[in-house]
Amino acid sequence: MPPVNDPAERHTLSMLVDNEPGVLARIVGLFSGRGYNIDSLTVSEVSHASHLSRITVVTTGAPMIIEQIKSQLDRLVPVHRVVDLTVVGKAVERELALIKVRGKGEIRQEALLIADSFRARTVDTTLESFVFEITGKPEKIDQFVSLLEPLGLVEVSRTGVAAIGRGPEGM
Amino acid sequence: MMREMTGAEMVMQALIDQDVEHMFGYPGGAVLPIYDAMFHQNQVKHILVRHEQGAVHMAEGYARSSGKVGVVLVTSGPGATNAVTGLTDALLDSIPLVCITGQVPTHLIGSDAFQECDTVGITRPCTKHNYLVRDINDLARVMHEAFYVAQNGRPGPVVVDIPKDVQFAKGMYVGPENIQHRTYQPRLKGDPEKIKAAVEMLAKARRPVLYTGGGVINSGPEASRVLREFARLSGYPVTSTLMGLGAFPASDRQWLGMLGMHGTYEANMAMHDCDVMLCIGARFDDRITGRLDAFSPGSKKIHIDIDPSSINKNVKVDLPIIGDVKHVLEDILTVWRGMKAEPDRKAIASWWSQIDKWRARKSLAFPSSTRIIKPQQAIKSLYEQVKDKDVYITTEVGQHQMWAAQHFHFEQPNRWMTSGGLGTMGYGLPAAIGVQVAHPESLVIDIAGEASIQMCLQELSTALQFDLPVKIFVLNNEYMGMVRQWQDLLHGGRYSHSYSESLPDFVKLAEAYGGVGIRCSNPADLDGAIHEMLSVNRPVLFDCLVDKTENVLPMIPSGKPHNEMIMPDHPEALDDAIDEEGKMLV
Incomplete structure (x- = not known):
């Protein structure tokens, strides 16, 4: 069978792009137009002086597809550089989430205990709710959210993954 | 050169500085300032089209036959959306274009203004790159960048969308000299280590094949020359995709003919059975590979391409070389000579004797008839009469296109213009x-079908207006022939809407436009009628009435490998050639 049917892998791609109108649409459009997955996406300007933004995309696909995604991104005119952080080595990956829980009495106690053990911070409190802030790997946030689920989880807002390679070299 | 001028003047100045001689366009409210600036100069000649799709295909034909960038100018809204088909066509066939579109003034963008559309949004996936110029101070740079991006690396179409207020605004013009692109720097030279490895693989090959594509044409005439030199030096057989025809001379003994779905038996069998495949500027498209998991199963594959995203897209290759065809082939030649590489003469001789056996099957044979004109015969007769002339061929899309590719033979690059990737009916006449326009003294023929020709027929009026004596050679079988063939193949011969009812009288139609119409239905009259067409120095529409039921053969049915071709001596095999899985494919 064609190698496209090899098992899917999860990769984190990081790219530096010109911070110009439409650049995000170009990248997102490439993923949707060619049928690739976006599991998570983060974008922000990283150098105001040189108008550069850094985009981090977590995607899944067979190795041949991942290679294809990287080359397709690389040939977009405003893209300076694409690095597959998963190939380069274990990258540092972090995500931030804000999580709102609603409840009274014992349930509040329980939620605070769980938040404490995950080193989440309480950033908003009312008599019947908390908003927690948590930073970590996506799996840790998944786990934290699933523990809060039965305790009155109201809503979750997540940033998506930001990632950077380990060691002294830049991308 | 720095000089203050309006945006519209900058557009014209940039075109002049980019050595543009011709552009194709259609005016409208949002480009009037540019048309006014055009009025004040006579260096760039403007060809007024009848529909914006025609303008883009004209620019494609112009670009592909001349090696220059094709330039298009259209207005906002419908002007831009009508150009989309042509832009997509140019993207898929890697044709360098710069398409300037007018836009509503910046303060109206997003307000659903009259003739407003999100041009950069719509054309983002069908261009190599596009720009919306909101600031007059960016305009000159963007214009020059657009030309740079269109023609460097893998060529493609670039859209520059210019709001009307920016066309009126004044700013400083900068010339092309000081423009350097920040990020887009395609690699031309191949990795020397890989080139060395390729030469070693090629020299050891026992059953090699050179599989060439449109990239050889795009790389310039020099690339074709180097290809010929390498083929001669090695003695290896050469085949080509539809887009690459002409890069290698069809009269050469080492030429196998086109490969793929309607390619020759010998080309496809050589692809299937080879042990080393050198893919040069081609992209393993589905028309070429047939069934992917049975594609050339025993070969080591080397792939030369300027676009890294072409590598390992459909077929996993053993040795990718990123670079421009001309540069890489030159380096391969140098290394080959430096290593004093010698092909395995004995193995190559026995490979050729196998290929000659395949050739002897005569896969392009067709039954002759004295009663009715066979479409293949029509192409052959045309070819015989024009082959020694300075001739350029364009086509529409369908059966006639495949017969032209099979039975018209090309000796030189840039002589064959066809819509390969997108398969755009209506391409041929405007392309011609x-x-x-690029070659006013040459003979230009659009080989067409009666269905396709009606998709951009209005451009006949453009041909008349600008004294462009193109010849339109219509193989009229009263069917959308390729659709009918597939309905035979897949849908039990139920010809749902593939019959061209109410056809116009093409002779009268040509005359109505001011051209010449010729009709021929008798095989005995064909040569004389073609001669008559060639003797007229005006646009001619030749209505050639051909066999209505002829199928294009040979054929690799969808979902089948190269060595399961349906041959003209067993056409009945078409009846149940495609299984359920194959039916899903296109």
Whole structure:
């Protein structure tokens, strides 16, 4: 069978792009137009002086597809550089989430205990709710959210993954 | 050169500085300032089209036959959306274009203004790159960048969308000299280590094949020359995709003919059975590979391409070389000579004797008839009469296109203009007009079908207006022939809407436009009628009434490998050639 049917892998791609109108649409459009997955996406300007933004995309696909995604991104005119952080080595990956829980009495106690053990911070409190802030790997946030689920989880807002390679070299 | 001028003047100045001689366009409210600036100069000649799709195909024909960038100018809204088909066509066939579109003034963008559309949004996936110029101070740079991006690396179409207020605004013009692109720097030279490895693989090959594509044409005439030199030096067989025809001379003994779905038996069998495949500027498209998991199963594959995203897209290759075809082939030649590489003469001789056996099957044979004109015969007769002339051929899309590819033979690159990737019916006539603009003294023929020709027929009026004596050679079988063939193949011969009812009288139609119409239905009259067409120095529409039921053969049915071709001596095999899985494919 064609190698496209090899098992899917999860990769984190990081790219530096010109911070110009439409650049995000170009990248997102490439993923949707060619049928690739976006599991998570983060974008922000990283150098105001040189108008550069850094985009981090977590995607899944067979190795041949991942290679294809990287080359397709690389040939977009405003893209300076694409690095597959998963190939380069274990990258540092972090995500931030804000999580709102609603409840009274014992349930509040329980939620605070769980938040404490995950080193989440309480950033908003009312008599019947908390908003927690948590930073970590996506799996840790998944786990934290699933523990809060039965305790009155109201809503979750997540940033998506930001990632950077380990060691002294830049991308 | 720095000089203050309006945006519209900058557009014209940039075109002049980019050595643009011709552009194809259609005016409208949002480009009037540019048309006014055009009025004040006579260096860039403007060809007024009848529909914006025609303008883009003309620019494609112009670009592909001349090696220059094709330039298009259209207005906002419908002007831009009508150009989309042509832009997509140019993207898929890697044709360098710069398409300037007018836009509503910046303060109206997003307000659903009259003739407003999100041009950069719509054309983002069908261009190599596009720009919306909101600031007059960016305009000159963007214009020059657009030309740079269109023609460097893998060529493609670039859209520059210019709001009307920016066309009126004044700013400083900068010339092309000081423009350097920040990020887009495609690699031309191949990795020397890989080139060395390729030469070693090629020299050891026992059953090699050179599989060439449109990239050889795009790389310039020099690339074709180097290809010929390498083929001669090695003695290896050469085949090509539809887009690459002409890069290698069809009269050469080492030429196998086109490969793929309607390619020759010998080309496809050589692809299937080879042990080393050198893919040069081609992209393993589905028309070429047939069934992917049975594609050339025993070969080591080397792939030369300027676009890294072409590598390992459909077929996993053993040795990718990123670079421009001309540069890489030159380096391969140098290393080959430096290593004093010698092909395995004995193995190559026995490979050729196998290929000659396949050739002897005569896969392009067709039954002759004295009663009715066979479409293949029509192409052959045309070819015989024009082959020694300075001729350029364009086509529409369908059966006639495949017969032209099979039975018209090309000796030189840039002589064959066809819509390969997108398969755009309506491409051929405007493309022929574009070719004729670039080569006013040459013979330009659009080989067409009666269905396709009606998709951009209005451009006949453009040909008349600008004295462009293109010849339109219509193989009229009263069917959308390729659709009918597939309905035979897949849908039990139920010809749902593939019959061209109420056809116009093409002779009268040509005359109505001011051209010449010729009709021929008798095989005995064909040569004389073609001669008559060639003797007229005006646009001619030749209505050639051909066999209505002829199928294009040979054929690799969808979902089948190269060595399961249906041959003209067993056409009945078409009846149940495609299984359920194959039916899903296109």
